[in-house]
Amino acid sequence: MKKIVSVILILLGFNQIYGQNIDSSLYIKPNKYLLPIAKKAIRGSYPLELSFYKTTHIIFPSKIRDFDAGSESVIATVPPTITNVLRVKAGKKDFNEETNMTILTEDGGYFSFVIHYNENPDVYNINIANNLRMDELSTDSLGIGRGALSTSNIYEINQGEYSDEELRRFAGKALKQRKYIRHIGAKKADISVFLKGIYFEQKIFYLQTTLENSSSIPYEIDFVKVFIRDKNVLKRTAFQEDELKVLINYPEGFKTVKPNSELKKVIGIPFITLTDGKIMEVEIYEKDGGRHLKFQLDNETITQSKSI
CATH class of the missing domain: 2.60.40 (Immunoglobulin-like)
Structure with a gap:
């Protein structure tokens, strides 16, 4: 019994040492060897539904430089003559898993999407540049970092x-x-x-x-x-x-x-x-x-x- 009480006291002591200065704004709290991730450091993601038989077009503010999808369930192409438009659709029918995709643009923009399958999506055409005001309102309400268009991106020049x-x-x-x-x-x-x-x-x-x-x-x-x-x-x-x-x-x-x-x-x-x-x-x-x-x-x- 004494050993159990001693263990509890030790754990309480560690909690006081490592927990007393933890900011409530942290999304993932650190332990002894991990750095904290603050809410302001988190970038939000856009919801997106994709269909196997229908194509969704997403217009970005600048030329698309890189694209990455979380699984083969998502396929995308960029028209050779209109390089700020992404054509995206489901790579297989009725996929059940949630996946994601990330787009990087020439002006330093970073855009994240969380994707689900829907044979008949409500939205087929999205102009990201027109979502600036909603980005600001939503991110301020959630207490996280600003969206891709309003966040202060850092660029390098000579x-x-x-x-x-x-x-x-x-x-x-x-x-x-x-x-x-x-x-x-x-x-x-x-x-x-x-x-x-x-x-x-x-x-x-x-x-x-x-x-x-x-x-x-x-x-x-x-x-x-x-x-x-x-x-x-x-x-x-x-x-x-x-x-x-x-x-x-x-x-x-x-x-x-x-x-x-x-x-x-x-x-x-x-x-x-x-x-x-x-x-x-x-x-x-x-x-x-x-x-x-x-x-x-x-x-x-x-x-x-x-x-x-």
């Missing part, structure tokens, strides 16, 4: 690291700066874009632009590309170009320029200066349209950039 949160903060500051650049831009079919300023912070350039729509048709931005190209080349002459990664197109939720109105946007790209004979070219593409815009910057303009 000059160091940057995060989504920092990009949004500095892009917001750049948007409010006074314009100082004139006469650089482009116009096509009553749609114009003008460069108003170039600002930098933490090895990132922020291009402040204004899009003007003088037509009676809305203009919706599909995507933006930035290239470093040879300055003077003849047609049919081979030339070298390097694409710069667009880190942010801010504000992210505003992509439509209404008729007879304007929209201010900030384009974030990695810091770079140009060698002789090179120019930077910014291309803005209209969604489902042909009113694409293109303007160029030389090294003299780029070196006039201002700190935020």
Whole structure:
């Protein structure tokens, strides 16, 4: 009996030593040799039902770079011409087990799905970018980390690291700066874009632009590309170009320029200066349209950039 009491006292002692400082916000509590996992470190997952005979399409905010499924019950493909869309369906009929899949995108996004079989799913088409507000509300309610679109993802570039949160903060500051650049831009079919300023912070350039729509048709931005190209080349002459990664197109939720109105946007790209004979070219593409815009910057303009 004395031995039993002694064991109980020892166990109670260990509980006091290792349990007294455990945070109630921890999801998995540590023992002596395990590190804790806090609720804020947990990424939530989206529920998804798949059918054997029907295909579900998931649209992601950026190009899909990697896909992994928990079992062979899930098969997926990415169309070669539309690389931000995932076609997914059940690999076998009536599978009973729960499984999962994970998608990584070019902009650093991480998306997790928990999958069940349903011959007739309620949802066949999902646009992840339109779920941002629900992600925020749900994760705040659960007390876990923010979803894939709103979490501060960390990226690496040659000059160091940057995060989504920092990009949004500095892009917001750049948007409010006074314009100082004139006469650089482009116009096509009553749609114009003008460069108003170039600002930098933490090895990132922020291009402040204004899009003007003088037509009676809305203009919706599909995507933006930035290239470093040879300055003077003849047609049919081979030339070298390097694409710069667009880190942010801010504000992210505003992509439509209404008729007879304007929209201010900030384009974030990695810091770079140009060698002789090179120019930077910014291309803005209209969604489902042909009113694409293109303007160029030389090294003299780029070196006039201002700190935020």
